[in-house]
Amino acid sequence: MTLPNATPRTGGQLVVDCLLSQGVEHVFCVPGESFLAVLDALHGTPIAVTICRQEGGATMMADAVGRLTGRPGIAMVTRGPGATNASPGIHIAEHDSVPLILFVGQVARDMKGRGAFQEMDFKAVFGTMAKWVVEIEDAARVPEIIARAFHVAMQGRPGPVVISLPEDMLTDMALAFPAGRIEPVETATSAIQLAALQELLEDARKPVLLLGGSGWTADSLLRLRGFIERFDLPVATTFRRAMLLSGDHPNYGGELGIGPNPKLRARIEAADLVLMFGTRMAEIPSQGYTLFDIPTPRQTIVHVHADTAELGRVYHPTLAIQATPDGLSRGLEALSPSRAVPWHAETRQAHADFLAWTDTAPKLPGSVQYGDIIVSLRDRLPADAIVTNGAGNYTIWVQRFLRFRSFGSQLAPVSGSMGYGLPAAVGAKRLLPERMVVCFAGDGCFLMNGQEFATAVQYGLPIIVIIVDNGMYGTIRMHQERHYPGRVSGTQLRNPDFAAYAVAFGGHGERVESTDAFLPAFERAVASGLPAIIHLIVDPEALTPGASLTTIREKALRDQADAAVGSAI
Template structure:
């Protein structure tokens, strides 16, 4: 007979049984019993300063581990704040579980203090929303939540925890640890894939999505090597294929290499592994026809619901990327690889596109920053949120190792710093650098206090051009010369960092970034480097003035 435990104790034991021993959150009176159970079990609860940052940190933890990242929030305001991170996990296919303390069971449906309908709030974002009414069912429902979060297309699960349920006792045994199922491709699928590859003249592989592992990426690299197959990654998935590999052809992000787009457009076989080809990698759904792609498409995905959802493939393979990558070991290349020269050209096109960072207006040059990041150890983890500043790094940074990149496919601002905190908490021996724009950083900048509190020496690079740059860019295209609502008056970010107890550095001149970065890496404390950029330096290839001029010319021509 199982010993009697409170619901909170049963919950924490269920997490520990599954190897889930780190969570991020903001404390709330609705789940104080859980905090006590964590304290008694030496559980690693990282106290954050806002639930949005906590949920983003949990998302990053899930990306790094392949297991559900955990976030705890209180009802009402806590749950709504955490929604931003739940949306990231949904669009990014990240396993995540958000636990929300709820009102007492007897108070529900009266609009009690901070009461909120979790199913109504999260139903369109989460894979599953459930409220646990009986502590005896916690092992069952937590096990199911882990499986739902991880299997198929990974994503977020939201669990409501009524305050009185957590204090109630039950005699129930822990459930066995969950091992998420891998969906393997059938022999007929692999045989058909080999036939299609043998018949192809201009094949290309596209890689993205979740459910990957380091071993899977290495197997994919061996497959590409044997077939001399050009491989491109989808938006913010560079860590899935080394930029140093001879078959790497670049990434399908925002403003990708035109030659890569041309190559994919000319391909007679496209092998899409793990990804969905959403709006950004598909270039606003223009790269392929919908629903008929216009060429042979082999789509491999862990969730059957994603196969044929937008594009109707010539071959749909229901398999997780890890299982499919293992099955690729059995696929044999044709005796003659007719496309090998094309792969070498694709590689040369990538190296030319990403080789030299062009100069741009202003004293501080982004080329200095890119060079410093590319000199980091190969296992260093670089994170970022959203903003035009990231376009330099997606194009010019060499991502070479699985687990070294954390960035939101959803394009959420504020992701970089919480993700860096999660990465450093998970891998204390690896260097972690967060990239953020001025607007991006202040979405979650208060989490610098979390880094200081837990002695996590992350480095945040804040690129300050005094504006919401991406929005200003689109504004100039739509309304040239009429900026409104996009200017920012920013603090001294170095002084801001010092106020938290972190180190702060300012970079305003050419040549000043490298010594500031070296000092930040050597200081052994959280650090912020405030990098002042010219507001005209909006992308690697265009300025605000050029965008405005082109938009104005277009308007004149159309009229």
């Protein structure tokens, strides 16, 4: 980038100069008077500003950009309620290891500490969620601090950074210049570590690779795939990371998430060598920290992660390697088996088990067979289609039956945050307008950020939103029936006509009440060229692929009766 003229610039102009120097193309914001100087500096620049309807939506859109590019997504919000509204996106980025920078307007410096209008201590508010929280007191330091923010957001375990911008600082004049483009520091495997890994593979009889985390690229995954194929390793992806290896690949054994294939879990428990590449193995992929003994697993563990703080944090590995996905994949190119590996049949069986587990969805009550609809989309969606979702039981069907086939095709929060799918779809389509973007949302999930459908309409983003409506907070109802069967409290919903909602905003709406009606409705939604909502009416009984509401309740009642008999005896 050409540096600006050697004349003083306002703090707001310096912020934008620094974003341009980092190659930022998109900013997602809800405007506020606290950072008008930055909004003014954005005027006439190549940066596309997406005006959002709620600050949480803005940070989730920025999160989607961070996932798809590997560089920080940028959000801007105002102080006080703007900042607190933005916090769900920061929590998602922290849990999911996504690079993101949130700029927050702040009260003027001479008002701090007086309880000024919407004043907040951002270090206290975001200190447990962000990798770094900082306030820029001097306009001359804007380039220094923003450069550091890009370093922090991308290096080690990626994550969010929050930068507070005092209102009066943004109008101060300073002579300063932005830093050059920041690239993350890549850490690579050593020759000694690679030799140790090779030896462990040579000694193994039943290895398995658990693939997860962030920071992967199409190139690093291509190199990793070569390693997987040379050693013919069975591979499982961790929770909501299924896009890291195509579901069609003969080495793919499934996702280690909520309600995984019992055969996959058994395979991992029986393994003598477990390779953990990129993943932290947090609560859900570790099945509530029950999959491996803590702190020393029975299996030989090789843990590779970009952040040393994650190595040995929960599990003591036999071999710990600090390496970024790119550095790891380049090192693995040097490894090849010295003999025919003895686990070919195990790998083929792992993929066969995955296909059997995901091939046909079980039938559940109702005229809409949601699982069949997911299966029908496998052949309809392009391989590079981007699928987003938030949280809820409806996501189990997507993750089990859809099969992700390319890098960047899955945007879903491992933090289990509701309301993520729609803003993520908007952010993805804004970044990559040439790709089909499909959002799945539950009825409760959708209305947490449903207002961002207006953002899709405003910018002409023809996303397709499939709302799975069962009239309740389904996941909570499921747990409620397990623990308090028949005592429904706080989980019922009365929903609007979501198809009419779409039309009211200027989009396309469809209501679907039978399985056969879905694909024609989907095709009409695509042909409309508009942001679209397909309102899918699902029987409340159809909670998960494995159980209906009634079977969950009946089992809980039986268990309670058995427990009562046992205590009486």
